[in-house]
Amino acid sequence: MSNRRDRPYQQMKPLDILFGESQAVAEIVAIESICLPQQQPRRYFDPQAMQELVESVRQHGILQPMLVRSRADNKYELVAGERRYRAAKVVGLTEVPVVIRELSDQEAMQLSLIENLCREDLNPVEETEGILQLLALHLNSDITDVTSLLYRMKNAADKQDESRHNVMPNSEAQVVEEVFTSLGLMTWESFIKNRLPLLNLSDDVLTALREGKIAYTKAKVIARIKDETARQELLAVAIAENLSLTQIQSRIKAILPTSDPDERKERIEGTMRRVKQAKVWEDQQKWSRLETLLAQIEELLV
Secondary structure, X not given: OOOEEEEEEEEOHHHHHHHOOOOOEEEEEEHHHEEOOOOOOOOOOOHHHHHHHHHHHHHHOOOXXXXXEEOXXXXXXXXXXXXXXXXXXXXXXXXXXXXXXXXXXXXXXXXXXXXXXXXXXXXXXXXXXXXXHHHHHXXXXXXXXXXXXXXXXXXXXXXXXXXXXXXXXXXXXXXXXXXXXXXXXXXXXXXXXXXXXXXHOOHHHHHHHHOOOOOHHHHHHHOOOOOHHHHHHHHHHHHHOOOOHHHHHHHHHHHOOOOOHHHHHHHHHHHHHHHHHHXXXXXXXXXXXXXXXXXXXXXXXX
C-alpha cells in the first residue's frame, strides 16, 4: 500500500495477549488510510478521559499501536484502539503506528470486543452489551437467543443437583463458562444476576448509566420507581448531589406505596421457599449469616 512506511515502529509486549503473537511489530501508516468499522462495540467516550488522552497524545504521541486489518480498497479498517484514533485526529497527527493483521469479520469483531472489555473505564451497560455480543459470536447465535440460554442455565442451576444435567444445555453452557473464564471479569452467574437486568432499565436511567453519571447499583434501585416524573426527579437529584445508595433508598420509601398485608405474606412465603430450595443449612458460611438473621426474627416474635 502506497501510504504505508515499511519500517518498524516498536515492539509492544502488552499486545501479546490481544494479538496472540510473541512479538507484534507495528508500522507507520497515514491516519487518513484508516476507516472506522460499521459496527462498533463502544458508543460512549467519557469527555474528561478523552481530553486527558488527547493531552497525552499531544505530548508523547501514540505509545501503543492500534490494531487494523487490510481492506480491498487499499485502506485499513480499525479493529482496536478507537480512543487513540480519535485522540490522534484531534491532535492532528497525519501518521500513526498500527499492527496490521489479516482478520475475518468475526475475528475482527471478537478482538474489538475483547479490547474494549479489557478497559477499566468501560461503563457497565456497554460492558454488558459487549459480553453478550462476544457470547453471540462464540455460540454463532443472536443476542436474544444468548440471553434466553443464560436464563435457562440459571434456572437449571437453581434446581436440585439430580435434575440439573437433564435441563442444562451442556455444550452451550460450556462455551459460556469458557468465555467468562477467559475474560476474568465476573462469573456467568453474577452476570445474569447483576448485569442483564440493566438492559431492562428505563431509557432515562439507562442513558445516565451509559454516560457514567451514576453507579449501576444506584441505577437499579431508582428504576424501581414506575412514575416517570418522580423517577426522573430522583435521578437528577441523585446525580447532582451524588446521593449514597442508602440516601436513595430512603427517598424511594417515601415515594413507593406501602405494600399491603397480602404482599407481605407472599414475600415471606416466597423467601422461605427459596431458603429451602437452596438448602442454606448445608453451606456453613451462608448458615452463619442466616442464623444471625433468624435470631433477630425470633426476637421480634417474642
